Amino acid sequence: MAVTLFAPDEFDVSHAGVGYLVPNMQIKILKDDGQMAGYDEEGEALIRGPNAFKGYYRNPEASREILEGGWLKTGDIVTMDKGGLLKIVDRKKELIKVKGFQVAPCEIEGVLLEHEHVIDCAVVRVIRDGREHPRAFIVRSDNKITGTDIMEFLEARLSAHKKPTGGIVFVDAIPKSPSGKILRRMLQEPASREIAHL
Known part of the structure; x- marks a missing residue:
């Protein structure tokens, strides 16, 4: 099901948008308060719209x-600018609720990847x-880098509620699907809940 697209003259690699609504599709973006x-x-x-999912067969x-009233809840957290460009922020089910704030894991990941020794x-x-807390799993290029080093790096780059107060765990690889999607459930399984490096 196509929901957005870019015309050949609209695509711009400098932004992170996923495109503009295709003809005959409608969107509404609802905040947590509805x-x-x-x-x-x-x-x-x-x-x-005519090409949107209509429901599960016999379920x-x-x-x-x-x-909801003919609208499909996508589970995607998005923004739309005045020009109609849509950007995906994260999946709703992956958001972390910290002190009343919704924290998107991908935002923290983006900042972590700015560190010269964070590979993934x-x-x-x-x-x-x-309470919910963000926990960071990090693949590092230098084994001398500590959790304290990472927290110091994040100090001026993230608000307090976005810092990985659930700990930092150094791993050899991040589990991903063949398409490159992070398999977060594998990181949340009991075997992965080792003592975090704070």
Whole structure:
């Protein structure tokens, strides 16, 4: 199902957009409080149109979970600028709720990858003391780099609620699907919940 596209003259590698709505598709972007998001505000994308998913075959209960008044709840957290360009921020189910804020793992990952010794990384949600915290799994190029070094690097680059207070775990590789998608569930499994380097 195509929802967005770029015309050949619209594509620009300098931005991270996924395109503009295809003809006959509609979108609404809802914030956590159910209100419509404004331009450049984050919210979940709900879509409808002739090529949108209409429901599960012989499973009305599952259909009701993802359809709302004819709108398909995509689970994608997006923004849209005044020109109509859509950008995907993250998946709703991957957001981490920290002190009332929604934290997108990919934002933390983007900052971590700016560190010269971080080759790859993934951020997942962990529960500590009944609260959600971001935990960073990092592949480093220099084994002398410590969790303290990483936290010092993040000090001026991330707000307090976005820092990996769930710990930093150094790993040899980040588990990914054949298409390159991070397999976050594998990092959240009990075997991966080793003592984090703080």
